[in-house]
Amino acid sequence: MATLNIVGAGHVGRVLGRLFAASGAFQVQDVLTRSAASAQAALPFIGAGAAAAGYARLRRADVTMLAVGDDQIGPACAALAAGGALAGTVLFHCSGALASGELAAARALGAAVASVHPIRSFADPAQVAAEFAGTYCGIEGDAAALALLEPALLAIGARPVPIDAAAKTVYHAAAVFASNYLVTVLDAALRAYQAAGVPEAVARELAQPLVNETVANVFRLGPERALSGPIARGDFATVDRQRRAVGQWDAGSGALYEALVAPTAALARRRRGA
Structure with a gap:
């Protein structure tokens, strides 16, 4: 089973992490947030994984999900790239407004990149997790990344919809x-x-x-x-x-x-x- 690291464990990160873990789509490995305490607090909801104390403490994973705010996608990608070890992995973010090109620094190091945007409100994470089946997700990115992510999304009941990265905005x-x-x-x-x-x-x-x-x-x-x-x-x-x-x-x-x-x-x- 492919391993998954989660960077950012707000509502979206928690819900997707929980669903990926429960479905067996991915094995949730490390969870990184702005503080070790908030990462630790996210683990019971996700139901899997270990809190990481910083980017340097993240173990290599097959897939990394950036569930951070749009303004943090670039810095998070840069921090991951600075740590190296991205070749052959998949990195994706969950923004609806930004395309996978925001992850160019990781792509340059050999990662396959993508974006996955669940098209729904995440105001109530527990309810969304319980009723996620049938949720449309706008997806775009490298073929190698989508080949791994699409089956995982189908496993959690999502309905992936390919979109044009150039028209993401x-x-x-x-x-x-x-x-x-x-x-x-x-x-x-x-x-x-x-x-x-x-x-x-x-x-x-x-x-x-x-x-x-x-x-x-x-x-x-x-x-x-x-x-x-x-x-x-x-x-x-x-x-x-x-x-x-x-x-x-x-x-x-x-x-x-x-x-x-x-x-x-x-x-x-x-x-x-x-």
Whole structure:
């Protein structure tokens, strides 16, 4: 069984370490965090491994996982490279925003490198570990690294999805559109209802079925067929009235409304051409 060292044992590192160990995909060997105490504290959750007191104390492993913050990937890779003994091993990080090229220092020493990004929230590690099966993971990197990592991911119930390393930042932005910016748009909708005199609690009740049905239609029918409303009908007179009214009510929301007109019109054209 291939051995695995874990550098960084926050929520992601703990969950993946636990799953890899429990499934037998890897034998968890050493766990390194910012302090020996925090590494020791992670071991009961992971269920395997030994706490390492520093990079110099890490034993050679077949695979090393960097489950650290994006700003620490480069320094962690450099520290591993300074210790040598990377030739013939696999090194991967778990960032959604950065590509495997961040590990170039290890690749130069003969390591095969990759990135594995689990596409879900890790706010509750115990729950994620229990319900991880079916989780999509965006993967990219060297063929030798992926040849070892893909079977390990399948063993823990993940669904690996190859992505283009050159478009990694755009890939990560997709999650921002699907999650973060969706919240921003819904906030504007709820505030607009309140501006029309609807109490906040009632505004949520009004919006929820509309939002749920729209999202369900996007994933059932596709964005083109799910689109409805004045732009889909070509009623740009209404759009212009709304744009001006929203801008008068709240300048920021007006700018957001206006910014969405052109891409929505493009989507409507795709709908007509579909």
